Amino acid sequence: MEDAGGMRACAAGFVARVTVRNRLPLDYSVASLRVVDFLVDGLRKGGADRERAHDTLVGLGAYVGEVLVRRAGAEWVDFDAYQQAYFGQPVGVRMPDGRIWNPLGKVVNRFEVGGAEESLQTFYLTLHGRARRAPARRAAA
Template sequence: MADVGERMPKAQEMRTRAAIFVQRVGRRGRLPLDYSVASLRVADFLLDGLRRSGAEEARGGEVLLDLGAYVGEVLVRRAGATWIDFDADQQAYFGQPVGVRMPDGRVWNPLGKVRNCFAAGSAQESLRTFYLTLHGRARGRRPVA
């Protein structure tokens, strides 16, 4: 959750946040973040590099938030999800202010998943695997412009 005095992100800001992250990472590292399911391997690579560089979660917080926005936007574009602001109970449960609602009504927490993958530091925690095992995805989704 955000530190005291830090502004909490809103659902309506997440698409823009993800786009800025893609632009920044693409320019600097020439990494192919194209909102595809395959690009989640690149996201895993970025997360692993952040962890290996010795970044602590507190220092890497903005990058983790940006990466979570990207993962959530992949869910929006490829799985039919919608960004939502969590209510107070959901915020308490997930520890995040925003998440996504899947077409079947299930709610998921991509920001928290990124933080958990960062903290776990193992190959078993993968953002790509998170997507592939996610319940409630729409089938045959087309990219959103």
């Protein structure tokens, strides 16, 4: 598992791997989170167990987090021991208002529970603490 400093590269690597043969619109837009919902649902319907789907779920979680960074003004953070125990993940994002969110855990919830209430696009759209207008961020080289 990556630390906060490696999550942008984790997301970029995931996007590169899954889009090499597919024309998936993973462009870090809010609308692309519907594609993430679709991909997670496909894993579930395909009968993958969590262990087999682990790397894909981490990649999708990194992607969702990177959408929050790019579109909502969040920043990647390493969770402290308490947060790791609470969220079950080593990293998450901090919103401009200081709230902490767990995009990797949200992806796992979508995988395990499914359903509209676990939609990652809805998660973003109802997310508290977003910047009114996220600052433009250049991609790291």
